Amino acid sequence: MSVQIEDSEVDIVIAALHPNLTPFLEAWRPFFSRFHIIVVKDPELDSDLQIAPGFDLKIYTKSDIEAVAKSSSINFSGHSCRYFGYLVSRKKYVISIDQDSLPAKDPSGLVTDAVAQHITNLATPATPFFFNTLYDPFRSGADFVRGYPFSMRCGVPCVLSCGLWLNVADYDALTQSVKPNERNTRYVDAVMTVPVGAMMPASGINIAFDRLALGPALLPGVHFTGEGKRRWETLEDIWSGLCAKVVSDHLGFGVKTGLPYVHREGDGTKPHGSLNKESEKVKLLDDALPFFQSVKISRNATSAVDCVAELSGMVREKLGAVSPVFASAANAMDEWVNLWKSVGAQAE
């Protein structure tokens, strides 16, 4: 059930939060150059972008966002600008990497191709219904282990590939304050499927997905007032990932985690200034947890956009009163569904 993914089916979406994209693009050139790239400029960024030449690249700016989504209350600033790129992409697959992340090296010193690994992850089946103890059975040198039911060995399409980060790991502000010098040096040579029903934090730093199958579920729902550009200040990807996992589980698709790694520089700033805002964020996920643990999407919802439409109503109903953040998320999800239906649907 593996599929063949052509280069022409892939968009690489980059959120430009800082003006100079050249070092990033140059580092990724060997791996990006074959693909079409969408750069979405953070609408709050004033300076012009510096972009290395020689890429097949399209830039979207504040005026493009306003032209398409001006009446929407969705906040596309900061890290959330990438969702605009997901919306306007016309490809089947999207790969998105944060601007502070570069190609990583494996333990032998070889620079790894994160793009190729994400494509492999999406092209080979996922196995969400039973855990394989040798991880991805479709990797060369591995297989299903004794005791794995044969009827489940075809797997299901993988629609989301969540990669990881060496060097500066994706920790929240509190953890980073306690461990400011910790660096992730452990290269775990595995890809695995996150089982159906299991929830996970799907960091947006290094991610790829099947836009046709899951696109609408990667959504800009949560944006905090005064949220800055630092990853620890956001939860947009975490909220999006929880929704995407619920939708993927419902539609019978799979989500993988593990390889590829990127080498994340971070921006060197310390989170101490953000800690006063942390207490509200800290509570939010705990408040949302019972909802995501028990949410059931109806059988009528057979596409990602239908699922998100249903989810937004349930978020409003069950979480709207818990925090205004959730009430806004429900509104944003409704608007996202409308945008997706009018602008986002087609692929080449």
Added chain:
Amino acid sequence: MATSGSVPTTPLLKDELDIVIPTIRNLDFLEMWRPFFQPYHLIIVQDGDPTRTIHVPEGFDYELYNRNDINRILGPKASCISFKDSACRCFGYMVSKKKYIYTIDDDCFVAKDPSGKQINALEQHIKNLLCPSTPFFFNTLYDPYREGADFVRGYPFSLREGAKTAISHGLWMNIPDYDAPTQMVKPLERNTRYVDAVMTIPKGTLFPMCGMNLAFDRELIGPAMYFGLMGDGQPIGRYDDMWAGWCMKVICDHLGLGVKTGLPYIWHSKASNPFVNLKKEYKGIFWQEEIIPFFQASTLSKEHDTVQKCYNELAKQVKENLGKLDPYFVKLADAMVTWIEAWDELNPTASASTATAATNGPAKK
């Protein structure tokens, strides 16, 4: 939040852990494990011909049980212990008086990590068991309690204390644990990939538990670790550990206990004969398709608040739901009940154990 600071040394737990080894031939493999195993007490369960003498290398502290011993100790209840199958190892779990068990096959040797250093598998298992698990939310950096790792952004803070770890499931370099059809299709495949991770298998997810390199907290989950009826006189083999794993996971999920998999690796040296394996596994391959949905749908209620109560309830469900698949499951369900009776007889002080009551107290005598 996971602990930071200097790396703590792992306690040996030499008075709190038994190593259970099933064998039919000899225990020469213990020589390689001597630096790691010698401090511990071994429980050797001798399968097959009880008149054969099993040679144990000098210097190990052990007790050995053959079939005559099993019959003598359990009387009629000995019928629940398999004969001519390594499933008999679970007798060792029952007679142990320790808090922790490590079980290993006699064709498993010390593996090396990518730096060439010998892996102390037992030490890693102890680390795994002493640290919490995280079954309620998947941490993408795997075990957050490992040195150099932590919970990632987005992991709910209310879940960061984790759950008690009941099982540590290790893996194998060299000969992977494949079923017979896969072995036949890929006779030369060897596992050469060292995956440097320990992770918790999420609540609600089943997995194939291999008994080759396995450790568990006997006080938390021991009664669920029955390896079923296999081997002589039985229609199936090579599903002993699988059966225990499925029962165990349903119970752990119900009681809020964690199951870890990943490190440590051992070096699995022998590939068993795939044709022999196919004969043993044949029925299991078909039955599995019914067994898995059964376990996935199995529910336990609040009144099932001890491992024994959970297990007896599961036995009832096995009889009701799988009995129609084959009469073997009726026999197996009865054997499951017999196992619990035998366990409680041999472990009277633990007969009312609950998951919450178990502590890291001194070892029982």
